[in-house]
Amino acid sequence: MRNQNDLHDVEARCTEEQPPACSAGCPLGIDVRAFVLAMKEKSFSKAWKLLERGMPLPGVTVRLCEAPCENFCLRGELGDAIAISALEKVCLREAEHSTPIRPLPARGKKVRCIGGGASSLACAWDLAKKGYSVEIVASEGGAGAALKARLPEGALEKELEKLEGMNVRFRTTTSLTAEERVTDEIDALYIGHDDFTSGLPADLACDEFTRQCSTPQIFTGGASPQDSFITGLSDGRQAALSIDRFLQNASLTTGRFPLRHGQTTLSPETEGIEHLPRIAPAGDMYTAEEAAAEAARCIDCHCLRCVRACVYLQEYGDFPRKHARAIFNNFSIYQGVHGAYSLIDSCSLCRQCEEICPTNFSMADICLDARERLVEAGDIPPNAHYFALQEMHHAQEETSLLRHAPGHSASKVLFYPGCQLAAMRPQQVWILYNYLRGIEEETGIWLDCCGAPAHWAGRKAETKEINARFRERWLEMGSPKIVTACSSCLEHFREDGGLEVDSVWNLLVKFPPEGIHAANIPLALSDPCTARWDEETKESVRTLLQDCGQQLAPLAASGKTTECCGFGGLMENANPQLAQKVIEARVAQSEQPFLTWCAMCRDRLAKTGKPVYHILDLIFPSQARDPAEPPATISERRYNRHLLQKKFLVELYGEKETADKPWDSINIDMEEDIRLLLDSRHILEDDIRRTLAAREESDAFFVNSDGRERASAKLGDVTFWVEYRREGYIYHILRAWSHRMNLVKEGD
Amino acid sequence: MDLRFIPDDMNWICQPCGVPLEARKVEITYLNASFKVELPVCPKCGRIMVEEELATGRMFEVEQLLEDK
The missing domain is CATH 3.40.50 (Rossmann fold)
Known part of the structure; x- marks a missing residue:
């Protein structure tokens, strides 16, 4: 990712931020998922705000919308679609409150909306909110007359009052004359076909997307009074969007999404979700409790396949699309903290996400690319690898x-x-x-x-x-x-x-060896991540195991979806705590002992205390190691x-051993807990010996009144410290630690 | 970082100088950053002693912070 275009290409592959099917099916683009989840929590006020924010005339819309969203709800295939429309009505009952709408400052531009149908009212609503001066010219019955019969007493009036509150002016006329359509005194005209039955121009063609007519100031929508309420409303909204852009001399289409009609690239996993029928209300309407129970059937559509599978992604929260941006931004920061180093360096590059993702999004690719750039620029954190x-x-x-x-x-x-x-x-x-x-x-x-x-x-x-x-x-x-x-x-x-x-x-x-011998219990076979797509080798391993009668216990993430042991990509080096979480989560996936055919996987997984076999333990039983053996x-x-190099040189080639290092003669001794402490601190016994050899050469060290001594040496970029007690030629190691900071001696 | 890291146990003698360590202000550096810190130092040869708690605690944190810059 070297530029914005690369970033956008990468981001586009992660679909997590795409709308769920319900929102994609809503012509108003309401965040239906958030609404339903708020209803599940009985947060009615929050739920109402979500509706009110996105709906023109919410008190009317909630009551009359035909709820196309429900046609797309994924729950539909797993029982019944969520009763979104009924939930909205409950929300209206529980939380409707008429917050006066404050329009934006007046823009000094006039729009006339012809018709008192849903489309004209929606168009007027959206434009008035944006600060336009709007006049509605309705047929004789007045604005919203065709809707009134389907609404409870006062519901329409309440919304019309809100329009008045936004300075919308109302006028009625018995016959629509051509004069109403003259645009001399106004800046734009909307003609709704869902009110007047006569007087409308017969051949008023418009662009389906923008709703703009051949005369640029004229926009139209609302096919007929018989058309669905929500279609009319949607036409009015789309026209309002166009009019706003038109009056600002902006492009009507740039960066604007056409209506999705339920289409979205977000594809949640629905496998294994229990079928649940719709909750039937005991009375005419859901009670608050019933509504919450109905909302609780929502499967909360997300993709997040990769995040659910990957401990690393869980550790950093969010989802890959956000990480791509964070990593991109990391390179735009010249001063201050670059928040993404740990994210970049901790990925195991195992490519499980790439395999699981419907669009093959690869964290490995973006992390590796970022590491290469950081190395190139000399900015890679020195300790990471x-x-x-x-x-x-x-x-x-x-x-x-x-x-x-x-x-x-x-x-x-x-x-x-x-x-x-x-x-x-x-x-x-x-x-x-x-x-x-x-x-x-x-x-x-x-x-x-x-x-x-x-x-x-x-x-x-x-x-x-x-x-x-x-x-x-x-x-x-x-x-x-x-x-x-x-x-x-x-x-x-x-x-x-x-x-x-x-x-x-x-x-x-x-050429299977003769003695190959199965373990007497089923084993969970963990494939190494670098063999993810190596079908031939995975097959060979399975054949070898099958032929010797080895039973395998099921392990969900195996084969193509196998997981890294935390060593890959140098995760364990850059982020040891995370690597530990990775193996703990991995071994928890089966109660059986594990079996693997990668040496690093064997020792990494065994670090959890889980018995882990290496396939060579089965292939050469005479050299089998105890599966419970801790890692080296x-x-x-x-x-x-x-040792191995020496064995080859001496026993096979009859050569002398390679010369020892000068520090090999240093005699050290330590307890098991210190040995493990050094291992966790990446301090080698060789580092200890070299530090003590340096101490012997310089004869410089610190000594405590209790007899303990401390010696230090800078080896490469790291300064090592060893605390010990000396007994003759033996150093009993008590502690050891290291740091990368440099100490400046006075006078240096 | 805090400026003073003097251990409770200051019964340390520098060898071969043969003198007890003293708290002194010294400079430590990492990746273009430098700090003045009070540490146990041999007053004769100037060698500095770093405690385990300091190396694995505050020093490690600062190393990581600087690496993230």
């Missing part, structure tokens, strides 16, 4: 490995487990690699991070660089087919990298990646 990018660099620089199979100088296949499977399940990577070599002996190994975090962080240039590097290395290996166990890598290589890649599950379904900490993940 810092740790994830550090981890990516570490995996790429410290624990990567790319080799042909031992004893081979070429590869037909390259196994790419993905950095997280390597970090969380190194033993399973090892056994899987050896199994794959049994299928194809020229299967090389590639340990690395694909660069998806850079892409998610909006770092376009860096992502491009990583992709180029990957492509180069892949070509050097003879461009073998990459087989990956990570759906994010798969997606990234396919879409951004241009590498030949497939999922390992598509291979395993053709960030330090364990680094350690495991190192």
Whole structure:
């Protein structure tokens, strides 16, 4: 979204602000939904205001309107349409009060409305409110004569008094002469066909939309006295709108919506809504209680499919259309608080909204685009993705490995487990690699991070660089087919990298290991979000599970509508509290243990305490892990990646271990609660060791009279603090914390 | 941000200087913003100590506020 046009295109795809069918079916555009909901609350005064604001002659209109809105009410297909007309009459009974209408200041322009029918009265009403000087010329019976018989005593007079209060003048005539239609002394003329039966010009054609005749000052409407009341009223209103624009020399059509006739793009979900018949009043009219009960049948039409499904959207309130504007506005602010950073950086980019939305609105697209712009401009909040990018660099620089199979100088296949499977399940990577070599002996190994975090962080240039590097290395290996166990890598290589890649599950379904073994309970299968549209792989996973007899428990959001575990798009990094809410909501969707085929999903979901299986636990039961096992900490993940790299180098390739880092010899020890505290603060045990190594080198630290010591070191953009007690060569870690602010030493 | 962050426990000695820390006004900076704050400082070498409560509380809040600017 770089300009207003882009924004409008994006906004137009979210239909939440489109009118519900009832409003779209009301020729006056009354906010029927709000009215009915106010009636449900018995807020009669509020409900009346909604009617009064939008209706000409409300006391007449409520009584005579034929309620076309009810024809479009979606409740109609789920029982009976809401009795909107009857509710309006109750509202009138309970809350009608004649607030004098204050017209806008006089504009000095005169309009004559010919006819005393509904259309002329409506036209006069709307124009008088806007400050025009209006005269009504009615037939002999007087203004509203044709309506009077259908109204209770005094109802018409009350509304006519309001017109008089707005300085509308009334005149009657027995025969309508051509002189009445002369526009010399007036600025515009409205001719209503719903009163006089003679004297009207026979060939008065007008534009259906604007109701303007070939003589520009003349407008017309109200087909005949027999026409429906609301049609006449609507014609009068449309003509008044045109006359107002005409007298201001404005375009009659620009930015003006034609009548919707019930058509709207708002399409609420009606599945699962119980059928309910209309409440029948005990007497002639609803009592207040009956009316509230009838109004309570309203299904309150909204779209909000995406919001109901997505914890992130619920967190930020509103709906995507509003977010699109907030994000757009974020770029127009040069000083002050940019309210949308957190919104932009917290989206998991999982594209569930895109799948669910009837018009495929994508929060991922607008958030990713915004991140790219912020990175380009150097405005991205530095902390939002810092740790994830550090981890990516570490995996790429410290624990990567790319080799042909031992004893081979070429590869037909390259196994790419993905950095997280390597970090969380190194033993399973090892056994899987050896199994794959049994299928194809020229299967090389590639340990690395694909660069998806850079892409998610909006770092376009860096992502491009990583992709180029990957492509180069892949070509050097003879461009073998990459087989990956990570759906994010798969997606990234396919879409951004241009590498030949497939999922390992598509291979395993053709060569299922012999010992593959189902768990003895049904499991809720949670597909990774990056495999949302990867039908082939989802099918392979299901076939593998079916063939081993694994029963699956139903899980509503799965397959194409699956949910992110809160890691995608770096949500967990930018907004850890929200990511926690996401997984808690996810595991609450089934009472059964979960099963997933993404390493990150397994550990993220297990963070809630829910038992979660990884599919490899079933495929290789000898290496199965306890589903109740807590997730690996960030330090364990680094350690495991190192371990796996070492295992490959030493055991498969007979090489020496890679050299230890100088700080690896620092001996630290801590309680479990401190280990978890560090994990939640994104402080690595490596950071602790490096801080203590710096302390040993400089011999600078703080010491308390009780023996505690504190050391600090600035590593990259972050300053780390460690509090510990020293016992010989062992550091017992008591606390650790970090900050990004810089301390300026005196004299610096 | 508040200008004074001196812990109740000031029994800290800077090593190797061997002198107790004192409350002193120092400058802390982040993203083109700078603040004068009173913190425990070694009067000899000028090294500054940051408490856990400060780093994870007020300092973190201000970091986030500045990042949103």
